Amino acid sequence: MEPPPSASPAGTEGSRPSQLGEVGSDVLDDAPLCRRNRAGSNLSITSDDTTQSAGRSAGDQLSVEQFEQLSLLGEGAFGKVLLVRKVTSGKMFALKVLPKAKYDRPTHAHRVLNESEAMQRVRHPFVMRIHAAFQDVEHFYFLLEFVAGGDLFAALEKHGTFPEPWCQLYSAEIAMALDAIHALGYMYRDLKLENVLVAANGHLKLGDFGMARKVKEEHLLLGGKRERNSVVGSVHSMAPEVFTNKSYGNSVDWWALGIMLGEMLLGDPPMSSSLEEDSSSLQTLLMSYNAGTHMDGFDSRRKRGEWKCSDDASACIKALLTVDTASRASSLADLKAMGFYSTVDWEAVYELRVEAPLKSSVLADLSKNPDIKRSYMLTRKNTAELVEVEDKFEAFVEEEAMSMRKPAKPLDMAAASLCDAAATNRVDVLRSLFQAGTEMNLSDYDGRTAVHLAAAEGNLGALRFLLEEAGARDSPMDRWGGTPLDDATRNFHNEVVNYLRSRGAVLSTVAEAAFVITIARQGDVDKLREIHGSGFNLSVADNDGRTALHAAAEEGNLDVVRFLVKEAKVDVSHVDKWGRTPLDEAHSRRSKDVVAFLMMERVASARGLRAERADGSVSARSGMCLIA
Numbered sequence: 001m002e003p004p005p006s007a008s009p010a011g012t013e014g015s016r017p018s019q020l021g022e023v024g025s026d027v028l029d030d031a032p033l034c035r036r037n038r039a040g041s042n043l044s045i046t047s048d049d050t051t052q053s054a055g056r057s058a059g060d061q062l063s064v065e066q067f068e069q070l071s072l073l074g075e076g077a078f079g080k081v082l083l084v085r086k087v088t089s090g091k092m093f094a095l096k097v098l099p100k101a102k103y104d105r106p107t108h109a110h111r112v113l114n115e116s117e118a119m120q121r122v123r124h125p126f127v128m129r130i131h132a133a134f135q136d137v138e139h140f141y142f143l144l145e146f147v148a149g150g151d152l153f154a155a156l157e158k159h160g161t162f163p164e165p166w167c168q169l170y171s172a173e174i175a176m177a178l179d180a181i182h183a184l185g186y187m188y189r190d191l192k193l194e195n196v197l198v199a200a201n202g203h204l205k206l207g208d209f210g211m212a213r214k215v216k217e218e219h220l221l222l223g224g225k226r227e228r229n230s231v232v233g234s235v236h237s238m239a240p241e242v243f244t245n246k247s248y249g250n251s252v253d254w255w256a257l258g259i260m261l262g263e264m265l266l267g268d269p270p271m272s273s274s275l276e277e278d279s280s281s282l283q284t285l286l287m288s289y290n291a292g293t294h295m296d297g298f299d300s301r302r303k304r305g306e307w308k309c310s311d312d313a314s315a316c317i318k319a320l321l322t323v324d325t326a327s328r329a330s331s332l333a334d335l336k337a338m339g340f341y342s343t344v345d346w347e348a349v350y351e352l353r354v355e356a357p358l359k360s361s362v363l364a365d366l367s368k369n370p371d372i373k374r375s376y377m378l379t380r381k382n383t384a385e386l387v388e389v390e391d392k393f394e395a396f397v398e399e400e401a402m403s404m405r406k407p408a409k410p411l412d413m414a415a416a417s418l419c420d421a422a423a424t425n426r427v428d429v430l431r432s433l434f435q436a437g438t439e440m441n442l443s444d445y446d447g448r449t450a451v452h453l454a455a456a457e458g459n460l461g462a463l464r465f466l467l468e469e470a471g472a473r474d475s476p477m478d479r480w481g482g483t484p485l486d487d488a489t490r491n492f493h494n495e496v497v498n499y500l501r502s503r504g505a506v507l508s509t510v511a512e513a514a515f516v517i518t519i520a521r522q523g524d525v526d527k528l529r530e531i532h533g534s535g536f537n538l539s540v541a542d543n544d545g546r547t548a549l550h551a552a553a554e555e556g557n558l559d560v561v562r563f564l565v566k567e568a569k570v571d572v573s574h575v576d577k578w579g580r581t582p583l584d585e586a587h588s589r590r591s592k593d594v595v596a597f598l599m600m601e602r603v604a605s606a607r608g609l610r611a612e613r614a615d616g617s618v619s620a621r622s623g624m625c626l627i628a
Contacts, residue, residue, distance in 0.1 A: 149198030202356025258320025556591030
């Protein structure tokens with residue numbers, strides 16, 4: 001499905017990666033999405049037994065061939081987003097396509113899992129919805145709502161600035177989305193105008209969860225603090241604590257909301273005027289944070305009349321952009337108490353009863369979009385009421401492309417309840433669900449069960465109940481082929497690992513390889529020795545045929561290379577799918593010590609093999625394979 005080179009729908013700008021999407025209230029009328037099905041190497045979400053009346057039999061798989069590509073919506077470093085139409089129903093979606101070749105590290109794979117998990121758990125009117133996730137041999141696919149109005153960055157560029165009533169409404173919608181995300185234990189971490197999308201009804205949708213991360217339960221009690229210290233997100237929206245490599249929590253998202261509110265009101269980030277002499281200097285920005293002068297330029301430009309906003313708006317921006325996280329406005333409750341939002345009817349906003357100011361301009365742009373018009377004609381052509389496209393176009397857009405909330409199916413809700421209880425170690429809730437007759441092996445959109453979640457979080461109590469009392473399976477495979485033991489191993493929950501192994505739980509080969517390769521890349525010889533002693537196969541290869549020895553040689557870590565060869569007996573001549581050996585990796589990084597060691601080992605190995613072949617213990621053919 002290669003996108004057309006110049007395709008760009010109305011309302012988009014170039015090929016910006018933020019144009020994700022949204023459609024109407026129905027998901028896939030002919031493809032209910034509840035269970036995972038495994039057939040060969042192709043995993044996808046399929047229909048449940050209870051939904052066969054929709055026209056698909058159990059076991060049918062969702063695949064990319066079921067969609068017609070219309071245009072390219074956006075493209076980024078890790079993939080692209082296409083506007084597609086479901087062939088059988090005519091409904092439009094945004095299809096996020098992620099080539100597996102670009103996800104060659106465990107952290108990359110975790111990012112895919114995090115994004116899918118976060119999006120499927122957050123059901124909110126101001127959060128973009130994921131309808132399905134599936135994969136084939138070469139790609140991961142996310143089937144998303146098609147949000148027809150483009151992103152907020154493009155809308156703001158078109159208008160220059162927004163009036164304060166607009167800013168009240170739109171910042172309130174974003175704040176409610178953040179509150180929902182935080183309540184489920186996630187940090188968004190990349191809030192910016194480009195990641196906020198405008199639906200056909202003029203309301204906003206928060207999209208692109210690629211940077212979202214889970215916060216552990218014990219830290220949620222502290223407001224999500226002290227959990228992450230990786231530097232991610234967009235520089236101009238980053239909170240001070242991210243730059244200083246300190247641990248941070250949900251407060252980083254509220255800081256970013258302050259930046260966004262300033263951009264909507266003023267047309268520029270609020271701190272840009274504080275850096276007039278050297279606006280490109282990150283060091284200058286950090287110094288202003290330390291000195292508490294980062295808002296001085298904002299105040300001076302307001303006094304000169306260059307920036308116009310009310311005192312309430314100014315106070316709100318400053319409360320969100322407070323350097324001290326303990327004093328920063330960092331919750332929806334904090335915002336509701338501010339004068340800037342005193343006239344906002346929060347319940348009406350949530351229920352979409354407040355008219356959105358961008359609706360008229362979005363509809364005007366959509367009326368010029370040939371893909372939308374064509375979808376209208378295809379949808380209506382078989383109806384008894386034959387109408388002209390222009391006659392009811394606006395009604396069609398609101399019906400088919402506007403955001404609508406729809407209650408989750410009972411089966412979806414049961415799976416979500418199980419997974420949430422397992423992730424938070426709520427054995428009492430799990431027991432209640434079990435006693436009520438809930439199937440304990442239900443899975444979410446990713447095929448992950450309560451056992452996966454309990455193992456991933458190290459919740460031994462929940463895990464014991466699920467396996468010993470509720471009779472759940474100990475080694476179910478999720479869509480990515482991962483097992484609960486994979487989750488526990490990856491997160492170093494040793495007690496859970498030992499418990500699962502005692503029950504005969506299995507580790508997937510791919511996960512075992514990723515785990516071993518990660519430790520080798522980190523240079524942790526002691527950990528490698530420990531897991532080798534516990535039975536791990538350090539010679540296992542990943543999907544690309546790469547072993548821990550490839551990774552250690554690539555990093556130039558002689559101690560790890562020596563351990564893997566001398567103690568773990570990893571093959572020095574193992575060839576990956578690209579035809580590269582560990583020695584090739586060492587050569588490419590010019591690691592002279594590693595190159596010398598591996599060359600000596602290959603010579604010694606070849607001599608030993610020739611000696612064995614002379615004794616008749618090894619075939620000539622196997623010797624040729626080893627020293628080739």
